[in-house]
Amino acid sequence: MKHAVRISLCASAMMAPWLLTTDAWGAQAETGPASMVDELVVTAQKRSETVQDIPAAITAVSGAVLQQRGVSQPEGLQFIVPSMQAGRLLGQTAITIRGVGLNQGSPGVAIHVDGVYQPRPSMGDLAQTDIARVEVLRGPQGTLYGRNANGGVVNFVTQDPTDRFEGYVLGSYASYDEGRLQGVLNVPVNERIRARLVLDSWRRDEGFVKNVLPGGQDVDRGRATSGRFKLAVDVTDDLALDLSATGLHSSGPTSYFTLSNKPSADAVAKNPYLATAIVPLQPRRISADDPIGADRSYAAAGAIITWKVAGLQVKSITGYQRLADQEQRDDDAINVNGLPVERWARSNTFTQEVNVAGSLGAVEVLVGAFYMRDTAYDKLHYNFPLGLSPLPAGSTLDFESFDYVTKSYAAFVDLTWHLTERAKLIGGLRYSEDRQSDVQRNFLTFGPAAPIDTCPLQRNEIQFHSTTPRVGAQYDVSDNSNLYATFSKGLKIGGFNPYDCNQVFKPEKVTSYEAGWKNKLLDGALLLNVGAFYYDYTDLQLNQVVGLVSKITNAAAARVVGAELESTWRPDPHWTLTGNLSLLKATYKDFVNLDTLTPALGAQDVSGNYLSNAPRVSANVGLTYDSEPIAFGGHVRTLLDVSYRSKIYFREFNTALDAQRAYVLLNASVIWFSADDKYQVRLFAQNLTNKNYIVRMSSSDNFGSRFVSWGAPRQVGVELKANF
Template structure:
């Protein structure tokens, strides 16, 4: 923590120096109250301080000021959150619970629409009004696959003014962004908002050490979103949302973290002389790497205001198509170049009714999802791979995975007195999964044969996830709460194995919290403690030619979180949070495929993946008085610290990322009346090298990893009209 504090002090000193240099130091004009923040985390509008749950909400203005552009960036704002990409997929964990492989363990919604695939979580997240991050299992209101929590992106709704903005930016690594927004009303009843966003990075973060080798972690995306709101009746509104995205570039990759093991070299001798760069963000891939992604969604939301009650219907259709070519050994031998094609179509429908009857405020609803997915993974083995001879190939085909999910739910708050409340909820869910698959294998030049003949597997899961708790107002500005709740993440069938299933994972949570507005509403301090009984954790491991999701029987998670925002006067704003986790396996034995000679290892007492003992995020901002030349300056620094993080259950030294600190900084000039903005920024200011994800494969006897982004410096210009 010493390094973290030193960096924070340096950042504060830098901000003070900037303010002094502007000649804009002013006498404090007294305290400035922090505005109330209204959230819809419980599917009804509430002051965030009144919600008996651990929630972090960030406004769109704060996201822009801090340069938060994706869920990966949120980890440096939200307590207990870890995020990173590996092979083009975004993995998110909260309090040690989340995605390893398979379905997301943290549910992501955009304008109330559930995103069923991990890769959907960071698509087209632009022009955001606010983000709400709910920590802890959200089995009652959000249901399936919300064991770790839920992240809600709420985009900017159309207004009744003709307005908009144009934003352009340039950063090192030849990264550019051009974004335009226009908001246009059509008469008194119809409003529209269109956003178009173009992002391009020509220079890859990950360099290829081979002469004329292909650099990776770069690409381009073009995204657009149209929202149209219409007042059909005085109390009935329809909201149409259309989103599209096309992306391409070498984004599906990894780098090796150790040279191939002696065992892997013995059975595949061509690995012995391979070039294996171990420096951060270096690759020696000799086979092509590239990816194309197309995403489209359409949603329609009816909101019917009946006075004491509100009826809401959200209907959505989403389509995602991915095509990837990968160098799946990442080194200068053609051990197993691969190609993957995946497509999915998802229809969701939610209907909920919320309102108040006497002392009870409640919401009840129903949810339905129909998700159809196709996945094909093809491997070539030009050099052979033990025990296959040269020229062999392998095809995993999941011709159709059909998931049908339905649920009914209810959540209520009963006001016993003006100060005391009971909260309760329950959700009944059913998931039915049908998968049709086969595997084709060829030995050298021989025709392929079905090592897994065509077959269809069915499975169904039913779950009941309750919540019960109590809340008490200690004063008008302080309340305490305690809750008991459960979460459920669906099981299923492994895509790349024959007749191989895995069980659902479950979380039972006990949480208590304390929320406070202090010092005449200039200081907010919230704290929560929690304990999880976590069973059948879904973990993945590559064994031979197959990635398998398997269940770890049990784990315990204990933790403490503290969040604070302080605005002592109009110039200064401070925000901070800290998380202390004790997340360990309590029952699990497994074989490390990188060191099978050790046999089955009992990893009881080992730390869960992506669960640092200590993590903290601290930010400070100073806003000047109006300058002599016009406008105002805002200087901001954000510091994030993580203690050691393990990425594999064996907790070896090479399974870990040592403690690290990330510093982001920005200097912003806003013109009079805030018509123009210039933002100079730096991310990862001191160029820290840190891992964000890790996996392993016994095929080439190595861990493979993804690194966090290097230092970038950029300039952003924005004009409002």
């Protein structure tokens, strides 16, 4: 009953702008005229369009809104975007959209920064400062974005240099001794050259996760310093060059997890020292006794050339990225010296895209080609001071992938045919080819004895080919309303499991059927978009920890059915109400699997169970009020955000221990703007009710336990910003 009431309240809140339109104008005679909702121009389909004109489910959020809501990571973005889930585990951020995307290894939701593809999950939250907007496309984007866009795409678009000398300084301080200092300087060198520099320093010296051992190390804290330099050059009136360079270094005990249940009797029987372990089961508590730390360095460079010639726009997007990680982990997370781990990883990625856009009569055409070369090294070193059945005390185990090379090639075309002034046909096709090679070796050592190969040094090679189409139609019912329907396919690439021996997992595929209705009502004061979708989801990639091996395997198939609603309403210049609602049924169609935590049950038929990270109901309501000018100058903006998630499962077995129960989050901000808009003071409270909620989960049969990471606790703080 309580669950049904929550759903009813969420649905009522989402539909309020629509239901109130018949009576709203009587009230506005007293409150003043409505104001038009600002529409963002986006490049989600590699051309400039407003969100309302795009025949796809897309949410765009401006940088100003992100800053005012205090969103600096994808974990915060998920409460603004329908059907999106995000969370970190062992320092890696994973995003799912409509239940699709979560994975160790290649992300299933593609991340792009200024048009450059980010191949590693951990790159999704690096150096995302001075943002102009974020664009989130929901549903498979196999035609325009290709590989690993099964769940959708998140585009981070950073601020371009402007033709004004300007900048700002921003500083903040919040509970848990968290502080940020950021500065931006924009300089127009001359009429054709502009430059922009952003520097950012962040730290959190008190960990979100407390260690219950006396003198034990608290975790989920750290420091990061980043910077970005952008240079825009108008070479001629028709030729533009945009250059960028980004760097980041971060450190701290961020690569962690906590146990959410005590070791099983079977695990204790195999490893008796677990019987005396301290296992704190309260949220955000750990009893780790081995060192935890991470050191990350990231560097990126990009070049975008835009050339307008003969009625066409030719664009070249070149990117280079280098990432290096070094970690120390306590992989038992408890006060036994059972499983200290060290990991070293580094990668170099070069990407190149060229696309040409133009019109052939009534047909808009975009054609392009894409190339990527990614080289990665990964080594995981396990120590077993106490032994871990069946390995004796003092043994070690190493997994090493020396040279994992991925070469990706693609060609694509996207067409929009204007049949009439109101009717359009949409079509697109992408052909992709991936070639992968991997040199690996895994080995055991027992004291001073020579290593024993569990996977002798070898070279593995594989190729994947795919064709991902999109077709559809759009009809403008009026100048302010349009309907669309699309059929599309997406693919997430397969590969080699780095912690096994020449073990291949297949690509996963999504076939999507989607329809939507987009509306501007009340003379632009109300935006109301609704959509529905059906996915046929095959060869799902799932991650399981079996013994000491983390493996990606393919499940049989799943079905995802859902509906979404987004609305923004400005009844007058003071009030803005935003809302979204997502209803989702994401279930396995045919899947039998063994739960290594309960092997005595044998293989279980989990057909009909819910996919991980796919709540049946998720919703957000945001309320903003702008005051009249106040006595001492300026005005005040008050923001309130309420987010709801129904029960979320994190493992396919859908037991009570695999779930996070339904929860509500409340965030609030009060911002003072000076009369000349040069100064801002923001008081904020995130997770005001201090709700404890799990964002990621995995499991290990070594301890018979699930391990989890938690959402951020309540934080209150102040932020100051000075523009010049």
